[in-house]
Amino acid sequence: MKVVEQSIVKRAKELRNQLNQYSYEYYVKDDPSVEDFVYDSLYQELVKIENNHPELVSEDSPTQRVGGRVLEGFEKVEHDIPLYSLNDVFNKEDIIAFDKRVQKALNRQVSYTCELKIDGLSVSLRYENGKLVQGATRGDGTVGEDITENLRTVRSIPLQLKNSVSLEARGECYMPKKSFMRLNQHREEEGQDVFANPRNAAAGSLRQLDSKITAKRNLSTFLYSVADTGSLASSTQFDALQELADLGFQTNQERKLCHSIDEVWDYIEDFQEKRGDLSYEIDGVVIKVNDFDQQEKLGYTVKAPRWAIAYKFPPEEAQTTIQDIQWTV
């Protein structure tokens, strides 16, 4: 290459890395180190270089998040390892029964990782040598839809991991409450139907055939596991969440390692109180046996893991309505 191009190649790489770092700080760590105008001017500089030198465009460039084409439909994706669903419970007795079953099967006490149950859409993200190659919906757990173009527009999903591992991460894609309110306000002003809740809004946004629409919906993610735990160094769920964060994924910070079912119940009661203050919707708590070897011993039923349970909160709206009725009596 001519000397002048070498300096342009170098500048394009610098800009890509700098912009991806700023985007990571803003969307994943929620802790930006520069003002938006700094990001925007560097972004415009990169767009100009890439327009003049298309051969310098790389897939992990922030300019490649929003694709140009509109799809005819979504391809089907076969999940090599199924995305199971969780068994739901609704009271403390069932949590205690779950703990007793686990202790009986393993013949010992176990620790649990508790995570907030994000009320979004399950997605799977496949990376090869650290590069995002495919994003898919859960579908029926075995066959989902390829929504790679749409998931690439979700700023908190890394296009390139912090090291070049190959794995399939799984998590929840959701719409923050504020974005949901703004979107419905906008739709109301436009005389369009409004979405019933952030989960439906996220689902509708990920089902767009034109990823330019998805890109405007301000979706986010919390990743919580990998298809094959052997693809991580960690041997427990709690450490795996930190390992996913170190790779560049957004993980939910409210997780807690609990050493007894009483601690689990305290966590549940704590977040039943706090759920209204969170910037995203949750519909419960997921309780997981922490140790991966113990998870493997417990295994799965046809539809769900024996080593995890979802405690579901009573629906917020219904509760408010019931209180109203009590008041009117």
Ligand SMILES: NC(=O)c1cc2c(=O)c3cc(F)ccc3oc2nc1N
């Ligand atoms: N919505 C959620 O925030 C959430 C959902 C799941 C699952 O659906 C799930 C399903 C499995 F078969 C196993 C583990 C899981 O862990 C999970 N962890 C979470 N935090």
